[in-house]
Amino acid sequence: MRRSPSFRTGTAAGALAGALVVAVASIAFAAPALADGGDDGFTIKDPRITESSGLAASRIHPGVYWTHNDSDDGAYLYAVDSRTGRTVATVTLSGVGAPRDVEAISLGPDGDLYVGDIGDNLGGKWDHVWIYKLPEPKVLKDQTIRATQYVVKYSDGARNAEALMVHPKTGRVYIADKDEDGGHLYEGPAQLSPTGTNVFKPVATVDLWVTDGAFSPDGRHLAVRGYFGGILYDWNGGAIKRESRLNVPLQGQGESVTYTTDGTRLMYGSEGANSPVQPEDAPGASASDGKSPSQGGGSASGDDGGPMSGSLKVGAVAVAALLAVVFGLRRLLRRD
Numbered sequence: 001m002r003r004s005p006s007f008r009t010g011t012a013a014g015a016l017a018g019a020l021v022v023a024v025a026s027i028a029f030a031a032p033a034l035a036d037g038g039d040d041g042f043t044i045k046d047p048r049i050t051e052s053s054g055l056a057a058s059r060i061h062p063g064v065y066w067t068h069n070d071s072d073d074g075a076y077l078y079a080v081d082s083r084t085g086r087t088v089a090t091v092t093l094s095g096v097g098a099p100r101d102v103e104a105i106s107l108g109p110d111g112d113l114y115v116g117d118i119g120d121n122l123g124g125k126w127d128h129v130w131i132y133k134l135p136e137p138k139v140l141k142d143q144t145i146r147a148t149q150y151v152v153k154y155s156d157g158a159r160n161a162e163a164l165m166v167h168p169k170t171g172r173v174y175i176a177d178k179d180e181d182g183g184h185l186y187e188g189p190a191q192l193s194p195t196g197t198n199v200f201k202p203v204a205t206v207d208l209w210v211t212d213g214a215f216s217p218d219g220r221h222l223a224v225r226g227y228f229g230g231i232l233y234d235w236n237g238g239a240i241k242r243e244s245r246l247n248v249p250l251q252g253q254g255e256s257v258t259y260t261t262d263g264t265r266l267m268y269g270s271e272g273a274n275s276p277v278q279p280e281d282a283p284g285a286s287a288s289d290g291k292s293p294s295q296g297g298g299s300a301s302g303d304d305g306g307p308m309s310g311s312l313k314v315g316a317v318a319v320a321a322l323l324a325v326v327f328g329l330r331r332l333l334r335r336d
Contacts, residue, residue, distance in 0.1 A: 039265055042080075044276075045085040048073075049080075050271070050273050052069065052269050052271055053069065053212075054068055054106075054115075054164075054256050055105065056105045056107050056258050058107075058136065063081060065277065066078070066107075067256070070101060070271075071099070071100065075132075076093070078091075089141055089142060091142075091143060093115070093146075093147040095146040095148070102119070103163075103255075104165075106215075107166065108168075112133050115133070116131055116163075116164030119160060120159065121160075128197070130149055130150060131152055134146070134147040150194055150198050151197050153200070155199050155202070159178075159183075161178055164213075166215070167215055167235075168216075170219075173188040177210070178210055182206060183205075183206050183209075185240065187200060187201055187203045203238055204238070207231060208224055211226055211254060211255050212255060214257050217261065221284070230245065246266065246283070247280045249280065251270035260282075263282060264282055264285045
């Protein structure tokens with residue numbers, strides 16, 4: 001989503017919420033400059049990429065991550081070399097209409113890229129959204145690739161969503177809607193139809209205001225993130241079970257997450273010019289490089305016992321205080 005988080009209870013509260021979140025994120029939690037180093041984190045340097053909303057690790061080009069802007073850009077995908085932070089290929093999608101609000105990207109077991117034009121800045125007013133599918137290019141160069149466009153509707157009505165995930169074993173597509181009170185995981189048909197309407201049905205609740213999600217490469221876990229935290233679910237055949245908190249870095253506007261190809265780390269991205277992509281060890285993963293992954297995950301505010309610097313502790317207190325003000329205003333507005 002191109003805007004900072006807003007609330008449904010009125011323009012004043014939404015504007016204040018956005019201003020407070022941006023102010024706190026930019027001052028109290030300004031991310032340190034990252035030394036470009038692949039899975040050790042990098043900075044997206046392409047000046048065209050100012051609203052990176054999705055992230056997917058390439059399986060055929062080591063160290064390359066696919067991303068996109070979320071709106072007002074066009075049907076473009078960018079391949080970013082994590083070792084330099086520079087774009088090494090721009091892909092233009094043909095065979096699709098004008099994208100409205102592209103929010104997510106995921107790789108399927110078929111080697112295809114799935115792009116979720118699933119955002120709804122009108123708060124769930126569009127009666128359908130789209131998924132675009134195209135083969136991941138074997139050669140990294142500026143090119144145009146024809147994509148297949150799928151029409152998507154939800155069985156329980158229109159909604160806003162920013163997370164699209166393709167299961168790495170079954171190839172089934174899932175969407176998590178974005179709701180400040182927690183949303184649902186929606187399951188698509190076993191096979192998407194390019195000619196009919198693909199109805200997605202809710203199969204589980206998700207206890208988070210979700211901005212993105214990703215399956216672990218082995219398909220056993222589903223990681224979902226929001227602006228200030230994340231949750232790791234045991235996939236459990238689709239009947240997801242909450243397993244732990246994720247140690248999500250605090251970012252200006254945290255919009256994306258993907259696993260590294262070996263499954264040992266989660267890479268978290270944010271919107272904005274020169275936006276950072278920051279790594280965290282994936283809970284429960286077996287690190288091939290000898291590093292010890294986080295045990296049970298953590299939270300951005302450190303309430304699960306993870307270590308925090310003094311500046312981050314101060315920032316966490318500031319966030320809590322500011323959010324208390326926002327939610328207080330929301331309650332007042334509801335009474336009016």
